[in-house]
Each structure stands twice: as C-alpha cells, then as structure tokens.
Amino acid sequence: MSRESKIIRILLSIAAVLLFILLAMGAYLLFSRPDFTMQDLSGEPSSSEQTDVPAEPVPEPEPEPESEPAPEPEPVPEPEPEPEPEPEPEPDPEPEPEPEPEPVIPPEQLEAAIAEADLLAAGYDYPAARVLLQELEGWETDPQITARLEEYDAAEAALKPYPNMSTITHVFFHSLIADNARAFDGDSDSVGYNMYMTTISEFEAILEILYKKGYVLVSPYDVAYEVTNEDGSVSFRYGEILLPEGKTPFMMSQDDVNYYGYMIGSTDGMNEIPARPDPTGDGFAHRIIIGEDGLPTCEYMQPDGTVVTGDYDLVPILNRFIAEHPDFSYRGARAILAFTGYEGVLGYRTKPSYETALGSEAYAAEVEAAAFVADTLRQQGWDIASHSYGHINYGDRGAERVAADADKWEATVEPILGETDILIYPHGSDIEGLVPYTFNNAKFAALYEDGFRYYFTVDSSVYFHDLGDVYFRGGRRNLDGYRMWHHPYMLEDLYAIEDVWDPDRPTPVASIG
Numbered sequence: 001m002s003r004e005s006k007i008i009r010i011l012l013s014i015a016a017v018l019l020f021i022l023l024a025m026g027a028y029l030l031f032s033r034p035d036f037t038m039q040d041l042s043g044e045p046s047s048s049e050q051t052d053v054p055a056e057p058v059p060e061p062e063p064e065p066e067s068e069p070a071p072e073p074e075p076v077p078e079p080e081p082e083p084e085p086e087p088e089p090e091p092d093p094e095p096e097p098e099p100e101p102e103p104v105i106p107p108e109q110l111e112a113a114i115a116e117a118d119l120l121a122a123g124y125d126y127p128a129a130r131v132l133l134q135e136l137e138g139w140e141t142d143p144q145i146t147a148r149l150e151e152y153d154a155a156e157a158a159l160k161p162y163p164n165m166s167t168i169t170h171v172f173f174h175s176l177i178a179d180n181a182r183a184f185d186g187d188s189d190s191v192g193y194n195m196y197m198t199t200i201s202e203f204e205a206i207l208e209i210l211y212k213k214g215y216v217l218v219s220p221y222d223v224a225y226e227v228t229n230e231d232g233s234v235s236f237r238y239g240e241i242l243l244p245e246g247k248t249p250f251m252m253s254q255d256d257v258n259y260y261g262y263m264i265g266s267t268d269g270m271n272e273i274p275a276r277p278d279p280t281g282d283g284f285a286h287r288i289i290i291g292e293d294g295l296p297t298c299e300y301m302q303p304d305g306t307v308v309t310g311d312y313d314l315v316p317i318l319n320r321f322i323a324e325h326p327d328f329s330y331r332g333a334r335a336i337l338a339f340t341g342y343e344g345v346l347g348y349r350t351k352p353s354y355e356t357a358l359g360s361e362a363y364a365a366e367v368e369a370a371a372f373v374a375d376t377l378r379q380q381g382w383d384i385a386s387h388s389y390g391h392i393n394y395g396d397r398g399a400e401r402v403a404a405d406a407d408k409w410e411a412t413v414e415p416i417l418g419e420t421d422i423l424i425y426p427h428g429s430d431i432e433g434l435v436p437y438t439f440n441n442a443k444f445a446a447l448y449e450d451g452f453r454y455y456f457t458v459d460s461s462v463y464f465h466d467l468g469d470v471y472f473r474g475g476r477r478n479l480d481g482y483r484m485w486h487h488p489y490m491l492e493d494l495y496a497i498e499d500v501w502d503p504d505r506p507t508p509v510a511s512i513g
C-alpha cells in the first residue's frame, strides 16, 4: 500500500465519522420536535396516529377565537324562525284535552231544541233548523244532533225552486161565521153574510182539502220583493220558493179584521160612540186577544151574554191547523190581515175620535192592547195590510180623496199596527185596469209615496199577477157564499163545492146589485 492510499483511507474514515455525527444530530433534532408525526416521515396524510399526541390541543384554541365571531351572526337569524314553528304544534295538544264534549247538552234542553228545529224543518226552513241546533254548545259530538243535521241535509237536497211563480194563487176571506143560526137569522144583514162570508165549517173543510192537495201557505214577501240594483235603482222580482216536488204555494188574506159594530152588537161604531158586543150580535168573534199560551185567540159573546175564548175566527183556526200540519206553512208564513181604521182594529176601539167617549185612560188602554196583539201577530208570521181608512172605493174616487184616505190610515192606524207596504183595495176596487201602474197615475204616485209596494185586488181567475218595475200587484179569489153558489166552476182547481158547502146556508144566495 502506498502512502497516498493511507492518507486517502484516513481522510475517508474521518469523513465517515463526521457524516455519522451529522446524521445522529439530525435524527435527534427530528424526533425531539413536539409536533412530530409519521406524516413527517411518510409524506402521506394520516390522522389516526395523532392519538400519540392527544395532549397537544394547545394550538387548537387559537383557531377558536377566529371562528367565534363568525358563528355569532349566523345563529341570530336561525334561532328566530325555529322557535316559531314550535308553538304551532302546541294548539294540537290544546284541543286534545277533550273535556269540552263532556259538558253534555242537558237532555231537556236537547229535546226542546230538537223539537223546535224539527218544526222549522217541517216548514221547509232547514237553514234556520240547522242554526238552531248548531247554537247548542257541544252539538258537534252529540249523535242525535248530527243525525238530525244529516236528515235535514238530505231533505233540503230534495227541494226544488217552484217553477211557476207567476201562477201562484191567492184566496181571501172575511170574518168567519162562528154561529150559523145567528148569522142566517133572516135579519137585514143575513143576505150580505150569505154572500160575502164563509162559515167556520167551510173554512176548515177548505184547509183540509188544500192541504191534501199539496198546497203550502206562503207570504207575499216570499213571492216577490224589491231588490236594489248596482246603480242604486230598485226593481221588483220574483223570489225563490224551495218546496218538495208536488207542493204548490198559495197566499191567503183576511179582510176587515175589525169586528165592526153591526156584526157584534146592536149598534155600529160609525160615529163617535164605539160599538160594544152584546147578545144581539150576529154570531162573530168580537176581538182578538193573546192567550196565556202566547198565541192569539178570539173572544166571542154567546147569546146569553157570557164571553168565551177560543177558535171563533180565522187566526186561531189557521194557527191550530198549521200546528197540526206544520208542512202547510212555508217558513212560518201565515195569512195577510187587512184593516180599516174607521171603527178601530182587531176589535179594539182605537179610532182617535172615540177618546172623548171612552176617556183618555180607557182609550190609551185600547190602543196599547191593540198594538200588543198586532205586534204579537207580526212576530208569529202574520202580515199586516192596509184596507184603507174608510173602506172607500179607490177606483171611483179622485186622486186627492184616495191620497187623503191613505194619509188618514197612516196617521191613525199605522201608529198602532206599525208600518206596512201592503194595500188591499176595499171592494176590490183597483186604481187602474190591467195595464201596469205608472207614476202618471196620480193615485199610484200618492200610494207609492205612502210606502205601498204590494197591491191586491179581487179577481176571479186562478191567478192575476202584475210584476211591475217598482211594485207587485195581484188578484185574490173570494171563497165565499157568492162565489161558491154562482161560479162553482171558478173554484174547480181548489175544491168541489159539495165538499165544502155549509148546509146551513139559505139558498139561493143573492146576486150582486
């Protein structure tokens, strides 16, 4: 070996030792670092081995302060909408506590309400029947009520609008004869009673026949009424009457519900002395009163002078018939009652000039009693009409006389009976022929100005309707002795005379004029 080779070997050995020392120092520095991971060796990401250094989240708190300002604005809007949907599910648990059905409807109250609702339903007033039952607290869970409501729905669904509104007939009566022997006793008034009156037995027979034929009593306000147009003007139109198939609406009225003196006693009340019933009366009721049951009834003086109370005229008789046959009346309708003023109304001596004879206190009592009866009648479905003040002939009189008479009714009768828009012409004497009314007719202008919108006359045809722009006019058929005796064929659509005619009537029945 040469000397040079020895030197090289020595240098290489020194270099090797230095290299080793350098490597050893590097290794020490590397492994002693606090955040050493295998990633530092492999160069690949690996988090699983961080478990070796769990105690070193020291640097982590540093990013926390950084993220804190960020989440703060975010939660502000978010938590707000969240609590809102939460209160929504709360109402559910509220109805859940179902102690409400527990307050069961008291049986007596339930029974009374159902009876009343059934009565309304029988008169085709299903909406009112429903409202009545649904006013009871707890109706939703009562099986009887829910069953009833289903029945009403089914029955109402079977109703149809009456298709022939313009053909609805209208019949009328005067005071009914309660005692045939007294009415047909041969005195001077007998002839007139035989012509223009109907006996109680005839009236009851007519009701039975009409009912069996499917007739249903309606109010003129069901037949036609005034509507306000978009431009503010008014016009009349037919109403809608909902009835089962096979039913036929009709109207009824009674004229002169005044119980005039000549019918009930020996004097008339034409002058300043009011008439009173006495035993010489002709067999008619003399007054309508309200009975203890709240229903109208009649006072009647018997030949021995005693006064009895009961069904002595149309009002209580029709009421009783409808109570027995509630489907005979559409939605509570009753007849139209028409009044003059010259002897007072309803049998009460309310003509103002009677005050002198009666004294202020007694007169005020008459007025108060009559007003109470009229108000009760209205509440129970009866319609009130004017029959003029003095029973004058509106067709023959001049416009000024007609206007003066209508004004007198308004001044002396309306305060007792209340306002009405129905006028029933005395003697059936219309202010115009068959042509429609216009305001060029001074009588119509005056009557319209007084508030009248419904005008009824007498007409023997089955129906006469005049549906004007601003009024409704109709004919009425007298079902009295005159019509039955002289024109039985005119009543064929209603009944055969032999099924109604009272054998107590004297014959022949006189002719008019």
Ligand SMILES: [Zn+2]
Residues within 6 Å of the ligand: 255, 256, 387, 391, 426, 427
């Ligand atoms: Zn009359």
